[in-house]
Amino acid sequence: MKRSRRIDHWRDSDAPKPTSRKASASVFVLDEQGRVLMLRRTDNDLWTIPTGGVKKGETVAQAAVRECQEETGLNVAVTGLVGVFSTPDHVIVYMHGDKVDEVRQPINVCLRARVVGGGIRPEPAEAREVRWVEPDQLDDYRIHPAIRLRIDHGLEDEEPYIG
Template structure:
């Protein structure tokens, strides 16, 4: 299923769902950040997705990283909360969501990189190479907040 992301677009469709989601910034020992190129829109993004009813948000982040990348992680901190009502995601099945995302930091504890049905490509990316990748600006915002080394999480 394909998706289109809108931001502050008067022509964006009206949301018909609100989804609670978690994502994770997973950095390796060299400070490179794990990113996936999504199959549904071709853009690079942090691993993440919707929370299931029977799990916590940190648990959702751990599960999504495993499902999308093959890596086992543990949560180590919080980058921030991302709830901008101007960000709308439309899917080809008719769902138009507004997403409430909590972005965590995490470290690898096991597993091995493996492409999933959601990821077309996986890569640990050096800080200086991030700008060259096609990415929605809401993902860049999370990365910037992580890379800034903020003392407090972003609340937005």
């Protein structure tokens, strides 16, 4: 069976046209030392914050908490809003083998959260690694620009981003 993968496009005029828009939730978590919770995805090998689709019957906050626990092993409590990210500059192609399953223009709600329990335990299907990253070390990691935008807004501690 061929493995699923994703290809992220950013400000790419040659990117395929979206076939869907779906809501997702991400969670921006800092530890007591001010380090950012990051994971390395299995489908594109990029570093990201915990992120995933909002399922039927759950709130955006519930999705963010669930995704964080599933991907990292950490239980979090939502404490605020980083922003709403819906730019047409970001298009994601989901592939299964050589077949395009979906071309998505995401709508992401990024929430702030703090750890309330659990322990780092990467989910092998979604995360190769999970670690706490010093903000001044972020440039050493391969992070998609759309995710980096969320992280940068989370670190700036400004009013929520809407865009």
